[in-house]
Amino acid sequence: MEAYNISKHSSFYTIGISYKKADAAIRGKFSLDEAGKNALLDQAKSAGIDGLLVISTCNRTELYGFAQHPFQLIQLLCKNSNGSVNEFQEIGYVYKNNDSISHLFKVGTGLDSQILGDFEIISQVKQSFINSKKKDITNPFLERLCNAVIQASKRIKNETEISSGATSVAFASVQYILSKIPNISDKNILLFGTGKIGRNTCENLVKHTKNDHIVLINRTKGKAEKIAGKFNLLVKEYSNLQEEIRKSDILIVATGAQKPTVSKELIHTSKDLLILDLSIPQNVDPNVQELDNVTLVHLDQLSKITDDTLKRREKFLPKAEAIMNEVETDFKHWLETRKFAPTIKALKKKLKTMKDAEIDFQRKKIDDFNDEQAEIISNRIIQKITTHFANHLKDSSDNTGESIEFINKVFQLETTK
Incomplete structure (x- = not known):
């Protein structure tokens, strides 16, 4: 499944380094202070990147954003930190679309933290979104994604004991x-x-x-x-x-x-x-x-x-992962719906135009024509037809693109992204 694209040629990428492969000295080189984060966001906006999150903590530095190629994001990171592209290639990682979404869920819920169940990171995710919003470099996708990650984090905190005991x-x-x-x-x-x-x-x-x-x-x-x-x-x-x-x-x-x-x-x-x-x-x-x-x-x-606290936390990992997967699946369903929403909207508009023309024609032909009843019946038929199409698109996630193209062609639809 391709993620919701801001433009035809951009994908949603994560690029970053973390404690898993980078020691403290290397993480220090790639870390970004407030001035560095702000400069990076400004440069990204000038470069036409629409939607970017910047997270820099003692354990990781990551960029989540839409780009035509992940190298755009890697360059932005290296330009604003003391890290080099060569060093990044040694220890950095890149995720795309679905994998990128999944990674943010793991990070934001503390399941990718150096200390399992460390919920400090979710405030960093919130803050990074606020910083991007101030710079006007967010979009509905990023907002919905961050809210979903925050929701998963809250549920894990409330419904499991993965953060119980003092371990930080x-x-x-x-x-x-x-x-x-x-x-x-x-x-x-x-x-x-x-x-x-x-x-x-x-x-x-x-x-x-x-x-x-x-x-x-x-x-x-x-x-x-x-x-x-x-x-x-x-x-x-x-x-x-x-x-x-x-x-x-x-x-x-x-x-x-x-x-x-x-x-x-x-x-x-x-x-x-x-x-x-x-x-x-x-x-x-x-x-x-x-x-x-x-x-x-x-x-x-x-x-x-x-210590024992950390070992005890591991018992709650399966439940925490189940909650995270549930919220992530809901988010991805929403994403699928967004892909075909413009087509369904355009189809509804086209059928409504056909209905209006037909009612107008029948009104002139039939005596005592009942406008109200004709509207009710035809609107219900339109609703049923568009629901059938929406369900088909929802169920055919492997070839949604082909189905959308076919519907657009058959009904000669004009869709807006």
Whole structure:
């Protein structure tokens, strides 16, 4: 089945890279910040691409859109990120039409996540649609598709326990810290940056450790103060970073910068320091590991921490997949209907024109001609005829195109897409 095409020559493609084949360093190269996403959408619009979603998270960067060839989308991604076409060809993937639709359902429902049942991704799907809508680069197909994926995600969350128990990178971070650091409530913890996973980790640390001396530093102090108030953190100036690192037992880095913000040159401490880098791209230079007292743990290592919660979640996978498949099938049926809707509409219009002419002719010939009854009977016949055609087109999905062409030819229809 061909997906609903915006133009005769375009298909619906997904191009992307994810944690499955790309490590953190490569994912960092292909990641897009807000400015990159906006520039990409503007360029796509100028290039005549009608309908595009851009998703960039710590685990994946993906473009979903209509193009004449997937290379158009690959070029857009490489132009606006630090990734190259050669690298993409090594680790990237391309899906088309039905496969592309299925992939977005898997991603949006958390069934393709690094941690099964992680529902963070659905808010990214929503946000990517909002961004595209602001740029006027969406269409009815994308809107309906995103709504269907959101509906599937909600149902899986409500009808299964696949997201039960606390399993996320933030939770894994706290688990790791608790298992490695004794007397955590007495330790000095420093959060550098205001990235979402870092914030969630700190919130969990406050909850689980009763630690009341967690320090937050961010380049923008106003942003730091806003978050600090929420999580009961102390805020220090960016200029104090080196001094605060010296005092710390644990450093959590979540700056969202495109290049490393912490290197061994910043670290002047002889006591043991655990550094958690919760950023994509990596924000901690690997050279910190040259220091004997420093342990560096990256997001990817934390994502691999599996526990009983995760094993328990796998039991609910079949039910979650069944719900996803049901919503996806409904969406694809709607898609089929959209393909022949213009033909049925044009057929109805043609039959109505024939009916009006015939009633007009009979009115002149027959005395006491009953217009009302003639309208009722002929409209019902037209409805029955068009329903028969619609059912035929619905049931013959393998050769719908040929049937549409035949109906158009027989009735000399003028259809509008």
